[in-house]
Amino acid sequence: MRQSDEAKGMRTRAVHAGERPDPITRASAPNLVMSTTFVIDDASAQFSANAMTAEAPYAYTRWANPTVRQLEAKLADLEGGEEGIAFASGMAAATALFLHYLESEDHLIVSDVAYAGVAELARQTLPRLGIEVEAVDLSDLDALRSALRPETRMVYAETPVNPILKLTDIRAVAEISREAGAFCVVDSTFATPVATRPLELGADCVLHSLTKYLCGHGDALGGALVGSRAEMSALRQGAAIHAGGVLSPFNAWLILRGMATLPIRMAAHADTARRIAEYLEEHPSVTRVIYPGLPSHPQDELARRQMENFSGMLTFQVKAGRETARRMTERLDVIHYAVSLGHQRSLVFYLPTDEMQENSFRLDARQLERYREFAGDGIFRLSVGLEDADDLCRDLDRALRP
Numbered sequence: 291m292r293q294s295d296e297a298k299g300m301r302t303r304a305v306h307a308g309e310r311p312d313p314i315t316r317a318s319a320p321n322l323v324m325s326t327t328f329v330i331d332d333a334s335a336q337f338s339a340n341a342m343t344a345e346a347p348y349a350y351t352r353w354a355n356p357t358v359r360q361l362e363a364k365l366a367d368l369e370g371g372e373e374g375i376a377f378a379s380g381m382a383a384a385t386a387l388f389l390h391y392l393e394s395e396d397h398l399i400v401s402d403v404a405y406a407g408v409a410e411l412a413r414q415t416l417p418r419l420g421i422e423v424e425a426v427d428l429s430d431l432d433a434l435r436s437a438l439r440p441e442t443r444m445v446y447a448e449t450p451v452n453p454i455l456k457l458t459d460i461r462a463v464a465e466i467s468r469e470a471g472a473f474c475v476v477d478s479t480f481a482t483p484v485a486t487r488p489l490e491l492g493a494d495c496v497l498h499s500l501t502k503y504l505c506g507h508g509d510a511l512g513g514a515l516v517g518s519r520a521e522m523s524a525l526r527q528g529a530a531i532h533a534g535g536v537l538s539p540f541n542a543w544l545i546l547r548g549m550a551t552l553p554i555r556m557a558a559h560a561d562t563a564r565r566i567a568e569y570l571e572e573h574p575s576v577t578r579v580i581y582p583g584l585p586s587h588p589q590d591e592l593a594r595r596q597m598e599n600f601s602g603m604l605t606f607q608v609k610a611g612r613e614t615a616r617r618m619t620e621r622l623d624v625i626h627y628a629v630s631l632g633h634q635r636s637l638v639f640y641l642p643t644d645e646m647q648e649n650s651f652r653l654d655a656r657q658l659e660r661y662r663e664f665a666g667d668g669i670f671r672l673s674v675g676l677e678d679a680d681d682l683c684r685d686l687d688r689a690l691r692p
């Protein structure tokens with residue numbers, strides 16, 4: 291294969307990066323290697339992951355697997371990072387990250403609103419290990435500055451944040467974290483590398499739930515971290531191989547296939563989401579729409595500066611949320627009333643503010659006020675799929691009409 295030095299475009303890299311034809315069979319598509327063990331030709335090979343190097347031949351699939359490796363290389367390329375590590379789920383990636391970097395008496399700053407699983411893991415489990423966890427509104431840079439301490443080991447941001455689509459200025463948060471000597475992580479699941487590449491903006495590590503847009507088809511769980519080779523190699527040893535939450539080769543193979551179409555899917559998701567957001571803004575039953583691609587988004591300037599694609603996630607509010615949610619379960623024809631996001635199928639789910647506050651976020655009075663500025667009493671989180679916009683609008687109208 292000829293190699294050229296010119297930087298290739300995102301669509302080309304989504305198709306080709308990390309993959310190469312099989313050297314023996316010349317198969318063009320990535321092989322699915324399900325073998326858990328590999329025949330060892332060198333009798334001096336050692337039986338511990340501690341002795342493994344990046345150049346070592348394949349030995350055992352929890353250590354490294356050729357199908358998973360292709361996914362890791364493709365994702366690292368798209369994010370502009372040196373190395374990626376794939377995990378069994380986004381939560382397995384978050385657990386590995388916290389376990390690897392944090393120890394007793396460290397201070398962790400986590401976005402006050404974050405994916406509910408991460409918020410609950412950080413606030414309920416990490417304090418049991420002696421880690422001090424502080425929830426901070428990272429869209430407020432002064433709040434971040436005053437929360438930082440000499441013991442702050444990590445700043446964990448998420449943008450756009452699940453579920454309310456509030457944005458964090460990655461460049462600013464990364465710079466403030468660096469000055470304070472803290473490791474800056476960004477959960478970029480909602481943005482994908484098509485919209486935003488946090489490493490290019492100064493973050494140290496990117497986290498993805500591959501389950502969402504990167505897979506894109508709602509049929510495989512996965513997670514990943516991307517960062518520098520030095521950081522990721524150490525993390526792979528301690529927290530991926532030893533903690534063991536690695537990605538199955540079958541899921542890697544499905545997600546790789548999804549990733550090839552990521553840029554064209556994201557363009558379609560964003561285009562349809564904007565049309566639906568505009569439709570809902572005019573709908574008599576809808577009181578508020580939040581979409582980073584609309585000028586009405588409270589952080590419109592940051593959205594345009596930081597996002598090259600506005601993704602397919604939007605939220606809307608109505609007067610009678612629970613009643614509308616009930617009508618959705620009865621009347622929706624195309625859209626599935628279901629959790630998760632980033633699939634080819636559109637998905638919608640109602641998230642009442644009181645339940646989110648009680649179960650996941652436990653915000654203080656000021657933070658809750660800021661949450662309500664984006665979510666009111668509750669939001670419908672809509673993951674706009676790849677269907678026709680007109681069909682989705684008709685479906686929503688059926689459920690929104692009394």
Ligand SMILES: *Cc1c(COP(=O)(O)O)cnc(C)c1O
Pocket residue numbers: 379380381382405407408448452477479480498499500501502511512513
């Ligand atoms: C879904 C999600 C996660 C968790 O990922 P899983 O693959 O479900 O474990 C983390 N962060 C965000 C933003 C998510 O949407």
